[in-house]
Amino acid sequence: MADRYQVAVIGSGPAGASAGARAAELGLKHILLEKADHLSDTIYKYQKGKFVMATPDILPLRSSLIFQAGRREEVLKAWDDGTAKCKTNVRYGAEVKAIKGQRGDFKITLTSGEVIEAETVVLAIGLQGNLRKLTAPGCDKPWIQYQLDDPEEYADETIIVIGGGDAGIENAIALAVQNTVVIVNREAEFARAKQGNLQLITKAIEDGKIECFSSTEVERGEDDALVLRTKDGEARVKCDRVIARLGADPPRSFVEACGVVFPSKDRAALPELSATYESNVPGLYIVGALAGYPLIKQAMNQGYEVIHTIAGKPVPPADEDLLKKKIAKLGDVAVDDVVRTIQENVPILSGLTALQLRELLLEGTVHVPEAGDVIFRRNDYTNTFFVIVEGAVDVQLDPNDPTFACLLGMGQFFGEMGLLSGRRRTATVVASERSILLEIPRRTMIKLVNSVASVKRDLDEAAMARQIQNNFAPNLTPGDLGDTLKAAQIVKFRAGDYLFKEGEKGDSVHLIRTGSVTVSRRIGGRDIVLSYVPAGHYVGEMALMTNAPRSATVRAAVATETIKLEGAAFMALLDRSPDLRQRVEAVLEQRLMSNVRMEGRPDSGNIIQFLIDQGVGEATDVLLIDESLCVRCDNCEKACAETHGGTSRLNREAGPTYASVHVPTSCRHCEHPHCMSDCPADAIHRSPNGEVFIDDKCIGCGNCERNCPYGVIHLAYPAPEKPGLLAWLLWGAGHGPGQDKHNHDHAPDAKKLAVKCDMCKGIEGGPSCVRSCPTGAAIRVKPEEFFALASFKS
Amino acid sequence: MNQSILVYRRFRYLKLALLLVLASVILYAFHQPMRVPNGGTWLGYTLGTIGVLLILWLMWFGIRKRRYGGGKVMLEDWLSAHVYLGIALIVVATLHTGFQFGWNVHTLAYALMMIVIASGVFGVYAYIRYPLLMTENRRGTTLDQMLAQMAELDRECRDAAMGLGDEINRYILASSQETRVGGSMWRQLSGRDASCPTHRALAQATGLAAKAQREEAAAMRRVVTVLQRKCDLVTRARRDVQIKAMLDVWLHIHVPLSFALLAALVAHVISVFFYW
Incomplete structure (x- = not known):
């Protein structure tokens, strides 16, 4: 007869170890089952010295174990020490095969055949699952391993890395520093890898640092070699070591076998849980990454909370106090009530669980504006998203006429335009009565859109309706737009794709939702660019209005999404509104005139095309240098270094030139910044004025440097302070003003951090590079101004 | 797109410099000194004082240029003004001399000033002429x-x-x-x-x-x-x-000789007061 425990915790990661420690402290009869011979296998397998983050910063830690951001070794040691101190009953090498039963009577079968009985089970096995292993014959050699602890441990070996995912690439690159590395990829390309890793491995292969076998499988293992089956036949590769990173079998099938139900077949679907993390199987609790909380601190808090629930001493969640502060403006109301109100009142968020909503509330901000308070103004560069929990707001579409507004009521949302297009706000929003608004940050919203299908669908549909309404039907209510919406769809284009070509039949208009396009015409056998049209405007009306074939070719300058509206529906809208017809005709006339002007000066078009080719189409503010004025004094670089910790963020000389317009290597503050896409520390932000900047949370991981297609971010040591002018002049102490713009000195314990242009945010007078140019050659330009610039230069 | 320092802000600093030159010339023309025109009359002292202040302000440009991120005024304003007021100095200082020259420290200061201004004028010429030639010559390479x-x-x-x-x-x-x-x-x-x-x-x-x-x-x-x-x-x-x-290259003359000018100017001012 096996022992019966009050609680069995399965998995000793952050959630499990925290639960085990709390169970020990509360004196519950417990057992912590871990299949490896050490705690927290996922983090144990991080590369040596990897920096472990403790996000979100604002969330307090509530656990019997200690955890703070630090190196992998420090984190693991703290947990080992804490587990020993609490006297957690850990059973290592205990891999669970099956869990049967429910509250009061669980039977946990281990792979050894042993059965453990428990009243409740806490499942904290994370998402790592079981590592896949090589199954080919002869692959049971001790020199074939499935993890890499410290790449520096190996030197002068020939190592085969198997696997084209991120883990395989990262290992291969780290090992290639002092070993001969061969990477084996089952696929033809590294399609699953992150963009940054893809660039690294492609470059390493091109430079001959790593040999690559693609579309290749392992045939068999021999005593000192692997035999590979490549697309050209068998290849025997002699090696000292094999590191196979084949991914893992997700734990979902195991969890389902325990009786837990998932709401959908979607791979990203999470098991449905109660507010106390209990699954549909009574007595079976799920916490940590498996429950949808991949962050260490959250997982540890949940481990603690779930044990309190089981022990019958429930505690409010760790974020309760923080959430109370967030909703303090609402007066004396319970957090749960607010969460429920949001869920009931706001359709776009109704598909979220209470736990997800709490998280959203934690990252968001609650506003309680009075009637007449401005929420944001047209041309602000904020990109947060707002939902109306109670009350109503006026969206003022016309800057000249505040009475021309569209009313949004309870449950609706706004601010999606800035979020989608990455551009300035297109309208001013004012509270029309006392309201309760929830403001959700860009990053949180993007995560939500990408992970919850219903949110994306609702957002896209509403945004489409609204954009059509704003541009073509301000006098109609959304209800009147039913037929129009049926004739509209969102179309995606890659950079360089054609929206339509000159001479084609004109059957639709395109409202540009994200990205930008160029309009060109073939004149004398050459494509002459006539104009550049950014997000928020439309193209294609000309052919419909004049009832003629397309008069010009329109191509996406960058990755672009448009709302394509059928021609008939568009014409029907015009027929319904004489005002609209007048406005569209005015735009048309302006465009015709400008096209004629541009056709006469093909050089302007060439300059626009040149700028687009440099990727300036996705910029919001770019530094250009007029080389007919630039005296190459490098004062811009010196000023940049002097105002930014000794390291210049711009390289004047590098970069192409056309018709004396030079695009130096310097940040363009992209609409959808590539650098922001994968910042683990969430250190990159866009300020209300549009500057994309890195704050002091940067950990120096280099992701942004790799992700930036324009090479404008680099890692640099903070520079030592410069001496005073006199100390430098009289005694030659250190570097003088303007000297050493690429700082090479640094303190011995200094850490390299990412640096990039912040457009001298916070410095009076604006960007130093422009202000310190003695001849006025350096200018900053917004895309809307390209046209004027090109006309001036040609 | 910006324009060159010469046409900057619609010749704002050219106008300012012309005003200064015009005022100096008119005063000089109507001035009736007791003996020959020279630096010792009230007008001489006035023009001399303006000249000294101008020289000090013009030299301040070297420091202002290195005050990165300081001040709201664009450096281009400073340079445009530096050029025009520097050239205006030729008239102001020459009228200050009353056309009295000799082999002494006073004329030395004047001569140094003229060389500095001449080198500066070459600098303006170089700044206007060469940037585009450089771009054309490079053909997109560094x-x-x-x-x-x-x-x-x-x-x-x-x-x-x-x-x-x-x-x-x-x-x-x-x-x-x-x-x-x-x-x-x-x-x-x-x-x-x-x-x-x-x-x-x-x-x-x-x-x-x-x-x-x-x-x-x-x-x-x-x-x-x-x-x-x-x-x-x-x-x-x-x-x-x-x-x-x-x-x-012109900076190698312009800057050191500015300091030589400053030294000669100090000698000039002190000696004038010494022999007063």
């Missing part, structure tokens, strides 16, 4: 890229000449090892090298190519082509260095 291309052409040339005679190989070796871009101030400014090993190698190769036999002729032609390309590059690189030198 100097470092040109040097790298030269090294690449050297390798190509040596490969092509592998089977050819010792003589041409000696020239090619000299071309790759002894070709200099830049060097002394004079070399930089001249933009050429009369005894350029690459040009000599090309001349030699062209001569030999004419006489070459069938098998050699093909290799020789390749050598000539590569050397021709390198000559073009070397010429462009020297031109680049030359232009950069032109943009910089």
Whole structure:
């Protein structure tokens, strides 16, 4: 007869170890089952010295174990020490095969055949699952391993890395520093890898640092070699070591076998849980990454909370106090009530669980504006998203006429335009009565859109309706737009794709939702660019209005999404509104005139095309240098270094030139910044004025440097302070003003951090590079101004 | 797009300078000194004081230029004003002298000032003339890229000449090892090298190519082509260095002589008061 425990915790990661420690402290009869011979296998397998983050910063830690951001070794040691101190009953090498039963009577079968009985089970096995292993014959050699602890441990070996995912690439690159590395990829390309890793491995292969076998499988293992089956036949590769990173079998099938139900077949679907993390199987609790909380601190808090629930001493969640502060403006109301109100009142968020909503509330901000308070103004560069929990707001579409507004009521949302297009706000929003608004940050919203299908669908549909309404039907209510919406769809284009070509039949208009396009015409056998049209405007009306074939070719300058509206529906809208017809005709006339002007000066078009080719189409503010004025004094670089910790963020000389317009290597503050896409520390932000900047949370991981297609971010040591002018002049102490713009000195314990242009945010007078140019050659330009610039230069 | 410092802000600082010049000239014309016009009259002192203040302000530009991120005024404003008011100084200071010159410290200060202004005027000329020439000459490459291309052409040339005679190989070796871009101030400014090993190698190769036999002729032609390309590059690189030198050289006179002027000016002012 096996022992019966009050609680069995399965998995000793952050959630499990925290639960085990709390169970020990509360004196519950417990057992912590871990299949490896050490705690927290996922983090144990991080590369040596990897920096472990403790996000979100604002969330307090509530656990019997200690955890703070630090190196992998420090984190693991703290947990080992804490587990020993609490006297957690850990059973290592205990891999669970099956869990049967429910509250009061669980039977946990281990792979050894042993059965453990428990009243409740806490499942904290994370998402790592079981590592896949090589199954080919002869692959049971001790020199074939499935993890890499410290790449520096190996030197002068020939190592085969198997696997084209991120883990395989990262290992291969780290090992290639002092070993001969061969990477084996089952696929033809590294399609699953992150963009940054893809660039690294492609470059390493091109430079001959790593040999690559693609579309290749392992045939068999021999005593000192692997035999590979490549697309050209068998290849025997002699090696000292094999590191196979084949991914893992997700734990979902195991969890389902325990009786837990998932709401959908979607791979990203999470098991449905109660507010106390209990699954549909009574007595079976799920916490940590498996429950949808991949962050260490959250997982540890949940481990603690779930044990309190089981022990019958429930505690409010760790974020309760923080959430109370967030909703303090609402007066004396319970957090749960607010969460429920949001869920009931706001359709776009109704598909979220209470736990997800709490998280959203934690990252968001609650506003309680009075009637007449401005929420944001047209041309602000904020990109947060707002939902109306109670009350109503006026969206003022016309800057000249505040009475021309569209009313949004309870449950609706706004601010999606800035979020989608990455551009300035297109309208001013004012509270029309006392309201309760929830403001959700860009990053949180993007995560939500990408992970919850219903949110994306609702957002896209509403945004489409609204954009059509704003541009073509301000006098109609959304209800009147039913037929129009049926004739509209969102179309995606890659950079360089054609929206339509000159001479084609004109059957639709395109409202540009994200990205930008160029309009060109073939004149004398050459494509002459006539104009550049950014997000928020439309193209294609000309052919419909004049009832003629397309008069010009329109191509996406960058990755672009448009709302394509059928021609008939568009014409029907015009027929319904004489005002609209007048406005569209005015735009048309302006465009015709400008096209004629541009056709006469093909050089302007060439300059626009040149700028687009440099990727300036996705910029919001770019530094250009007029080389007919630039005296190459490098004062811009010196000023940049002097105002930014000794390291210049711009390289004047590098970069192409056309018709004396030079695009130096310097940040363009992209609409959808590539650098922001994968910042683990969430250190990159866009300020209300549009500057994309890195704050002091940067950990120096280099992701942004790799992700930036324009090479404008680099890692640099903070520079030592410069001496005073006199100390430098009289005694030659250190570097003088303007000297050493690429700082090479640094303190011995200094850490390299990412640096990039912040457009001298916070410095009076604006960007130093422009202000310190003695001849006025350096200018900053917004895309809307390209046209004027090109006309001036040609 | 901005305009050059001369037309900056619709000649705002030109107008200011003209005003100053005009005022000085009118006052000078109507002034009736007791003896000959000189620095010792009230107008002389006034113009002298304006001149000293102007000189100090003009020299402050060197410090302002290095105050990165300081002040709201664009550096271009400063430079535009520096140019026009600096030139206006010619009139103000000359009227201050009352056209009295001699072999003394006073005239020394005046002469130094005129040299500084002249060098500055050349600077303005260089700033207007050379930037575009530099861009055109570079054709989208940087100097470092040109040097790298030269090294690449050297390798190509040596490969092509592998089977050819010792003589041409000696020239090619000299071309790759002894070709200099830049060097002394004079070399930089001249933009050429009369005894350029690459040009000599090309001349030699062209001569030999004419006489070459069938098998050699093909290799020789390749050598000539590569050397021709390198000559073009070397010429462009020297031109680049030359232009950069032109943009910089005047500062080597302008700045040190400004300090010499300051010293002479102090001597001038002290001596004037000493003999008062």
